[in-house]
Amino acid sequence: MITADALRGVPLFSALPPDTLDYVAGAVEDIRLVAGEYFAQEGDERALFVVIEGRAEITKVVNGDELVIGVRTPGMLFGEVPMTLSTKFPASGRATEPTRILRLGVSEYHSLAALAPSVAAHVGGVARVYLTDLQNWAAATPEAEAHLIGPRADRRVREIATFLSRNEIPFERVAPDDAAADGPVLELRDGSRLVDPTMREIAAAVGLGVQPTATEYDVVILGAGPAGLTAAVNGAAEGLRTLVVESLAPGGQAGTSTRIENYTGFPYGVSGDDLASRALKQARRLGAEIVVTRSVTELRPGGHDVVLDGGDVLRAPLVVLATGVEWRGSGRATDRRRRPGNLRVPGASTPATPDDGTSRTIPCTTLTSG
Ligand SMILES: Cc1cc2nc3c(=O)[nH]c(=O)nc-3n(C[C@H](O)[C@H](O)[C@H](O)COP(=O)(O)OP(=O)(O)OC[C@H]3O[C@@H](n4cnc5c(N)ncnc54)[C@H](O)[C@@H]3O)c2cc1C
Secondary structure (H helix, E strand, C coil): CCCHHHHCCCCCCCCCCHHHHHHHHHHCEEEEECCCCEEECCCCCCCEEEEEECCEEEEEEECCEEEEEEEECCCCEECHHHHHHCCCCCCEEEECCCEEEEEECHHHHHHHHHHCHHHHHHHHHHHHHHHHHHHHHHCCCCCCCEEEECCCCCHHHHHHHHHHHHCCCCEEEECCCCCCCCCCEEEECCCCEEECCCHHHHHHHCCCCCCCCCCECCEEEECCCHHHHHHHHHHHHCCCCEEEECCCCCCHHHHHCCCECCCCCCCCCECHHHHHHHHHHHHHHCCCEEECCCCEEEEECCCCEEEECCCCEEECCEEEECCCEEECCCCCCCCCCEEECCCECCCCCCCCCCCCCCCCCCCEEECCCC
16 A cells, blocks of 8 residues: 555645545555556546556557557556546556556545645646547548458348458448459458458458467367357466357357347446457457357367367367357247257267257366356
8 A cells, every 4th residue: 555655756646735645545546567467448437547666558459459659657647538538548558567556546536636626637737638649549540451342232241241340350341343243352451352252261361360370278169259258358367378269250149239238347238249349359468369260060078179170170178168059940930949059079968969869978168148
């Protein structure tokens, strides 16, 4: 815990009388971070941070890349803009070396501002300086990775557009200038063109992972719906070599939902797209590897082998099945039976082999967020 004496050395607090300093000392959180640790994430609820020791950098995701847009050294603030404008964090903050930082929550900040109006004036002044920079970053037009050429209503064009969006690849649509085109065309930044491409061809062309980089992992997760991405975040956060294999694109069923009201931590609801996009960013940032357009076709119980389409074999002591469900259509509106992902597990009956009627346990964990 920081003392009132130590606070006197911080420019924001240096002119405060002793009883106000005592209040601040009791109200702030004294946080120690290691290099690379985040203390605020873009989109978080507001708070005010003051760097006491070490160094932090401010980052913002622009066009899918996390860019460093500022640096904070001892005495400097972060959170002045959201605190002044009552907005969420427009950027993230992370330590670049062992760092000590103070955090003042919203109600504590307002109490302090009532006790010492000079604090709010100081914070507001700093906010004005940074606001112009933030406006410029916010105005940056997403740079398209690709142009999707084809009629908007075409089923394949829509599928490709959804695939690109769910993989967070910025693209622009272009009306076709050739009515006799052989299907949708994806034109890449380097000028190359893919005509009526498969999703895997698209994924490879735009730099998404389609081939695992290793054959051995600590954990392999099947499916990148909410359950699979949650498992990936937790596995990677624990330092496990974590691979997610997704047969199409991240998000699963939830990615198609316009509004999810019952996901903990989102008091006003969240769109399925937003939820999936946040989870994907988090999993990637923590180091999970994600391959898309690849299906797991078989689990071999004895050796912990995971077989992908095309025959690649991966090994992991822990396999998490987060393949969700597919709706089994019979043509009748009343038939809403569900079946899990289409996997073959020789001699075993798990949620992955719904119809074979046999019964044996394999070392898998099955997750679903539904
Ligand atoms: C329109 C809509 C609205 C919804 N709204 C809500 C709501 O408001 N609240 C709520 O709680 N729930 C809602 N749901 C349900 C919720 O989306 C699901 O419960 C949730 O998505 C299940 O998550 P999951 O990760 O278990 O599976 P899924 O989301 O089904 O994800 C499974 C993933 O595994 C992949 N996969 C399958 N087989 C394989 C394989 N063999 N190899 C590799 N990958 C594979 C699939 O491609 C998929 O991406 C909604 C669903 C829909 C469709």
